Amino acid sequence: MPPSTTRPKAPKVPQRPGDRIFAGASTGAGVLILVVLAGVAAFLLVEAWPSLTAPAEDIPGGEGVAVYVWPLLFGTLISAVFALLIASPLAVAIALFITYYAPRRIAAGLGYLIDLLAAVPSIIYGLWGFTVLAPLTVEPANWLAENLGFIPLFAGPPSATGRTMLVAVIVLAVMILPIITAVVREAFRQTPRLHEEASLALGATRWEMIRMAALPFGRSSIIGASMLGLGRALGETMAVAIVLSVSGGVTFNLISSANPSTIAANIALQFPESSGIAVNTLIASGLVLFAITLAVNMVARAVINRRKEFSGAN
Amino acid sequence: MAKRIEVKDLDIYYDKFLAVQGVSMTIQPRSVTALIGPSGCGKSTFLRTLNRMHELVPNARVDGKIFMDDDDLYGAAVDPVNVRRQIGMVFQRPNPFPTMSIYDNVAAGLKLNNKRLRKAEMDEVVERALSAANLWEEVKDRLPKPGSGLSGGQQQRLCIARAIAVQPDVLLMDEPCSALDPISTQAIEDLMLELKEKYTIVIVTHNMQQAARVSDMTGFFNLRGVGQPGELVEIDETTKIFSTPSKKATEDYISGRFG
Ligand SMILES: Nc1ncnc2c1ncn2[C@@H]1O[C@H](COP(=O)(O)OP(=O)(O)OP(=O)(O)O)[C@@H](O)[C@H]1O
Ligand SMILES: [Mg+2]
Numbered sequence: 355m356p357p358s359t360t361r362p363k364a365p366k367v368p369q370r371p372g373d374r375i376f377a378g379a380s381t382g383a384g385v386l387i388l389v390v391l392a393g394v395a396a397f398l399l400v401e402a403w404p405s406l407t408a409p410a411e412d413i414p415g416g417e418g419v420a421v422y423v424w425p426l427l428f429g430t431l432i433s434a435v436f437a438l439l440i441a442s443p444l445a446v447a448i449a450l451f452i453t454y455y456a457p458r459r460i461a462a463g464l465g466y467l468i469d470l471l472a473a474v475p476s477i478i479y480g481l482w483g484f485t486v487l488a489p490l491t492v493e494p495a496n497w498l499a500e501n502l503g504f505i506p507l508f509a510g511p512p513s514a515t516g517r518t519m520l521v522a523v524i525v526l527a528v529m530i531l532p533i534i535t536a537v538v539r540e541a542f543r544q545t546p547r548l549h550e551e552a553s554l555a556l557g558a559t560r561w562e563m564i565r566m567a568a569l570p571f572g573r574s575s576i577i578g579a580s581m582l583g584l585g586r587a588l589g590e591t592m593a594v595a596i597v598l599s600v601s602g603g604v605t606f607n608l609i610s611s612a613n614p615s616t617i618a619a620n621i622a623l624q625f626p627e628s629s630g631i632a633v634n635t636l637i638a639s640g641l642v643l644f645a646i647t648l649a650v651n652m653v654a655r656a657v658i659n660r661r662k663e664f665s666g667a668n
Numbered sequence: 669m670a671k672r673i674e675v676k677d678l679d680i681y682y683d684k685f686l687a688v689q690g691v692s693m694t695i696q697p698r699s700v701t702a703l704i705g706p707s708g709c710g711k712s713t714f715l716r717t718l719n720r721m722h723e724l725v726p727n728a729r730v731d732g733k734i735f736m737d738d739d740d741l742y743g744a745a746v747d748p749v750n751v752r753r754q755i756g757m758v759f760q761r762p763n764p765f766p767t768m769s770i771y772d773n774v775a776a777g778l779k780l781n782n783k784r785l786r787k788a789e790m791d792e793v794v795e796r797a798l799s800a801a802n803l804w805e806e807v808k809d810r811l812p813k814p815g816s817g818l819s820g821g822q823q824q825r826l827c828i829a830r831a832i833a834v835q836p837d838v839l840l841m842d843e844p845c846s847a848l849d850p851i852s853t854q855a856i857e858d859l860m861l862e863l864k865e866k867y868t869i870v871i872v873t874h875n876m877q878q879a880a881r882v883s884d885m886t887g888f889f890n891l892r893g894v895g896q897p898g899e900l901v902e903i904d905e906t907t908k909i910f911s912t913p914s915k916k917a918t919e920d921y922i923s924g925r926f927g
Pocket of ligand 1: 682685687705706707708709710711712713714725
């Protein structure tokens with residue numbers, strides 16, 4: 355025992371060097387993350403400031419920062435949200451199939467394949483979208499405009515090149531699918547055998563068992579994985595920059611050639627040719643992206659925490 | 669309700685491994701049948717063949733026949749899901765659904781059975797099941813709370829309530845008290861004595877006093893030898909097994925002269 359110190363009440367627990375080093379290292383890492391985050395926010399604010407205070411006509415487009423950023427923000431949100439709407443149900447379905455339905459040998463191979471797909475760089479997806487997917491969508495887009503044109507999403511006129519928001523959405527969905535699937539599958543794999551058996555012993559069919567045991571158990575992972583995917587889609591740069599033919603404007607029309615760009619893609623395309631206040635404006639748009647990404651993550655946390663009592667963690 | 673089970677020459681396999689061989693027994697309705705025996709002799713394995721949970725293990729299978737009254741449980745046209753709806757099971761570790769409230773846990777089986785019950789009817793069934801499981805008084809004020817917030821003993825009684833809410837014909841229990849303190853154990857033993865008025869109960873236990881206290885019939889399982897499959901050595905009235913068993917192995921086991 356080490357000699358007692360001046361605080362007589364709390365008996366001193368012997369401190370092992372390993373504990374102390376680990377505690378120090380993990381505290382340090384935690385603090386470092388906060389410092390980096392604050393640093394990034396500060397950098398964005400400082401660099402964006404000139405554009406926020408400059409007269410509107412100096413901003414590219416000539417109508418101020420808000421008017422410049424809004425279509426980009428709209429394009430970012432619409433591409434990411436639609437991509438998520440496609441990818442997450444599909445990811446859950448694939449994860450369920452791998453975990454509960456596929457024969458075991460196929461399941462192992464599929465799981466491995468998904469993990470590999472998650473590692474493909476986004477530029478590859480972009481090239482694929484541009485050269486393969488875009489031409490393929492021209493015909494179906496024509497059909498959509500003709501037959502489902504009354505839905506604003508398919509109002510047309512359809513693009514002749516296929517470099518549309520629709521293709522960007524699909525490319526993004528394909529891109530975030532593996533990462534969502536991988537996380538969700540891992541969650542399903544950890545569904546306690548005890549709870550699976552509890553439902554089966556009550557006479558649940560396999561699908562009922564999935565609904566009673568697997569889905570509730572994996573719920574927060576599904577949300578978390580989706581947010582991960584959403585974050586990746588929001589920030590995706592190259593794939594969108596390559597695929598999308600941009601003309602600005604705010605529209606829900608997914609299949610025309612007049613599309614809003616996204617914040618990240620716009621920065622990548624504009625930055626090399628920008629100088630002065632234009633750079634500050636681009637950084638201001640980056641600040642907006644930073645803020646919505648943070649907001650998305652905070653909302654996700656809140657959703658996950660809301661039913662923590664029932665999460666199965668206790 | 670409360671049916672007789674008849675097992676005829678049952679061999680139980682895990683893939684190519686023969687775990688239990690040649691079990692034949694009759695389980696009487698409205699009684700408690702206890703299964704005892706050393707670890708690894710196949711009591712759980714046997715119990716899980718009675719509600720067709722065994723075949724959930726990949727490549728697991730059985731040879732032989734099991735009848736519930738006159739229905740062949742392993743008949744070609746029999747859906748195992750239906751068997752499990754008629755034969756309830758309580759596990760060694762309490763396993764209420766952590767994502768469900770106490771109320772929903774008890775209602776879970778009813779919802780599965782696709783009975784479209786009105787709220788009032790459902791409330792009544794839930795109350796009846798919880799009362800039958802001697803849990804109603806303790807939880808009636810917190811039905812919307814998660815089941816995982818209860819004590820271990822309460823959770824186990826919740827699982828019993830969940831199992832009996834669907835009014836099964838038979839109730840299987842695999843060491844239901846082994847994770848519980850003596851008082852919770854007492855509560856569950858009392859409960860078994862009440863439940864056997866209405867149900868056929870089969871319980872696996874390592875606690876010989878428990879078998880003696882609650883059961884009418886006791887079956888002794890043992891390994892035939894090292895590396896050999898398990899077998900049912902004998903099954904008889906509990907008083908007889910614990911006083912004058914007919915096999916020497918049984919006598920050795922219950923008097924603690926085992927192995
Ligand atoms: N999932 C499984 N796959 C392969 N073999 C298994 C499996 N489960 C059990 N066994 C084997 O079957 C035999 C019987 O096991 P079982 O669990 O039925 O014993 P038990 O009598 O319930 O033991 P205990 O009293 O310790 O619970 C053992 O040899 C065991 O190793
Ligand atoms: Mg066992």
